[in-house]
Amino acid sequence: MMAMTADGKIAKDKSQLADWTSKEDKKLFVEISKEHGVVIMGSNTFATFPKPLPDRLNVVFSKNSGQDIEGLLKWVQGEPETVLVELENLGYQKALLGGGAYLNTLFLKKKLITEIIITIEPKIFGAGLSLFAEDINADLQLLEHRRLNENTLMLKYKIIYLQ
């Protein structure tokens, strides 16, 4: 699940906080991530939050591992498949991937993403980071689209891998 501008940017740069998205986007992210029980993210994305997101497991891909906190924070590295198996062994059935572009790319290349939820905020950044960081081709099936507020849209797609 990712928020982006109407011109497809998820942030101006790696260190930008997610403070430019609507409260409805944040609310939906909290709702969906709590329902999943797990949010997986890269260390740059994790660094944009003041602290681990409460009431769900924050799984952070990072070269430098820190202190795990049971049920709240887990530092991981290595192959995404291995991490997913580990999460399954901990009893989690699904996980929400929350970016950034590098981790999204890694998971998509390995065909580990089944659905993608995009909220489109009413902004233009012109330049910045995209949802993905490499040439990858996939088709999508639009499952749902709705307004979250007057100017923000939520799109939900199923990913159809091409080969």
Next chain:
Amino acid sequence: MMAMTADGKIAKDKSQLADWTSKEDKKLFVEISKEHGVVIMGSNTFATFPKPLPDRLNVVFSKNSGQDIEGLLKWVQGEPETVLVELENLGYQKALLGGGAYLNTLFLKKKLITEIIITIEPKIFGAGLSLFAEDINADLQLLEHRRLNENTLMLKYKIIYLQ
């Protein structure tokens, strides 16, 4: 008016044809551009079409000017404002800007775009060209959103310039 993938790409590269967009997107583009009477585009975008788009004036920004064809093809260079005044003198009240990223950026920086129509095709490219090519900030107001077909969405925004 621009077509983009769900990850915000308008093309994989400068020379990619627009053959990846839906027939509903193409139909809407024809409809809206004919209604405007004028399509403005850059020379790379123009080069992706086999010939000038019929029944409307194709205005092509290019360093190398070619042969004009009255009512169908006009080669221009220089400042966008000057070109728009020239078009007004020819009796055109509005024009559709059809990309690419460089020309979109030029017009947006000069606050010459009032509305933006984006069709979102059910695809991921991962990498490629974006709607704009430079850091620019603007806010948007969502005027309309609807499905063009099962998987393609059309979003229409008003641009709110920040300063």
